[in-house]
Amino acid sequence: MTTDDKMICPKCGAEMNHHSDKLVYTTDSQSVRMGEMLGSGYLEEFHACPKCGSVASRHAA
């Protein structure tokens, strides 16, 4: 369920580390459609930059 391509830090350009996923429940119709396979939510990935420490997230594919 997770996205294979590495996330690039938007602040320093380094390759980020994917360290966590969270199932996010929402009433937003678009997100619910994206998350139909998970029931009533979607999976969010969380990434941290080993160079500058910044964090980022994205919907899993």
Added chain:
Amino acid sequence: MNAIRPLFIPVILGTARMGRMSVHAARLVTREMGMRAGVETELIDITQLPLPTDDAGEAIKDRGYSSKMERADALIIVAPEYNHGYSGLLKHVLDSCLKEYIHKAVGIVGVSAGPFGGTRVIQNLLPVMRELGLVTIFWDVNFSSVQRVFDKDGKLLDEAFIGRVDKFLKELIWMAKTLRQGREQIPLG
């Protein structure tokens, strides 16, 4: 890079009540943290955050608060106990971020006028911390009968709290270092 990047561990003062004694506890913890090598800190007073109250959650994310939470390696929450719970404004502020908190350490300082030192507000905050992705430590600081711990000008009247805060901060810093390593170096799965 990690070796030269100091930890950032801000202190969140979680009440807007006038005459709050928690501000003295928050200032004490901030001062003690600020004396540690390799750690930067600052006191975040939730009354100073320009969050609207006609919406909630990440929709009202404040850029300044979000930036500080992103930079943070750990948080200290100073929470007075009001009717056994935490302040509504504290929850409103905490709910405005998510990705900024994930796999970061949090320590909670309970404050009360009564004898239990905020133990019930700490217990009530634990499930909230977990859902926000924060990792709680098992040391707390409990300021019971806070009106006898500080004078009206904020002077500490009970020096035993210096040692208690020291234990709490050591545990939090250890967890902050460990989780930074995990977040930035250890891939999921």
